[in-house]
Amino acid sequence: MITAAHDNPETIWQVELIMVEDVLYGGQGVLLRNGQLWHEPGSHPAYFKMAQDLLGQEHGLLKKWIRGAFKSDVKVLKISEPAIGAVHGHWNFGHFLLEILPRQLILDRECPKDWPILLARSGPSFLPGMVQLVCPDRQIVTFDAMTEVVSAPALISCGDLISQVSYIPDLKGLLLDLRARLLHLADPSGLNAPRVYLSRRGVRSKRHAILKPLQIERAAMLAGYTVVRPAELSFPDQVRLFAGARIIAGEYGSALHNAIFADQGTTIIDLNWINPYQSQIANLMGHRIGYLPPQDGEFRHAASLKGDKGLMTFSPGEVYTVLKSEGNRADPERAIGADL
Secondary structure (H helix, E strand, O other): OEEEEOOEEEEEEEOOEEEEOOOEEEOOOEEEEOOEEEOOOOOOOHHHHHHHHOOOOOOHHHHHHHOOOOOOOOEEEEOOOOEEOOOOOOOOHHHHHHHHHHHHHHHHHHOOOOOOEEEEOOOOOOHHHHHHHHOOOOOEEEEOOOOEEEEOOOEEEEOOOEOOOOEOOHHHHHHHHHHHHHHOOOOOOOOOOOEEEEOOOOOOOOOOEEOOHHHHHHHHHHOOOEEEOHHHOOHHHHHHHHHHOOEEEEEOOOHHHHHHHOOOOOEEEEEOOOOOHHHHHHHHHOOEEEEEOOOOOOOOOHHHOOHHHHEEOOOHHHHHHHHHHHHHHHOHHHOOOOOO
């Protein structure tokens, strides 16, 4: 598949399909060759090579990825067709949306429909259903990550789908097609609001958290926004919410990455900045986007999120002013919001 790069229309960006032979697939999406952990360049996000570099060390994340793949009595589950291995170990909801899902969409289009997807049965409860929603016509071969590995004639993945500024343009059409399918599965009487503030209250995270979140939610409501806890919605209903909103605000994180399903022209307001992902989504989908730093003026970007450094205080008054201003810009004839 060849497509023009978003940041340079005159260049040609070739997305490679990667076929890896003589490997076993196990753990939470790791490759094994000749009894060793194997990293095929491009088959996983670049940071995944960390697992290979950490092999032999007492590292909790590595143990979680590998599971029982190296056990001497591990059972080899053999299948006769090449298999798709788009799922990898770092599979929280945001990583699924921005790394696994795009690869699945590309591979589902490019590979024969009788080639199955490999998926460990252990992992987040949302994952099997999400994978099936994305690829409803494809078989999913599951295995026990503690006791089994899978042997296939070849494992199929694909190269990078993202540049420094955007995903490949070809992905936009696939995401819009997926959105259309998922909207048919959403509750037609479910929540639909033009201005949405996403609440992370009650979601545990070691990486980031807003202090006194109720004050920020109250500021958002006074500015005319509907406060939503997306974790309480089904995936199709989350897609419906984002597809119908004109302004979406919230703390930078996985929930906001659902903006891959928001219309062109939607405004995205991020409290904090961690990494380029949200801007890359905005460039692909045509969103307006802005980032509001914590009250101390320092973004909690990925490299600085250690210990209590992820804790953030935002000024309710400043949040209110920004949200109200953007709401009035989007709908000047219905300017709303009460003074704090």
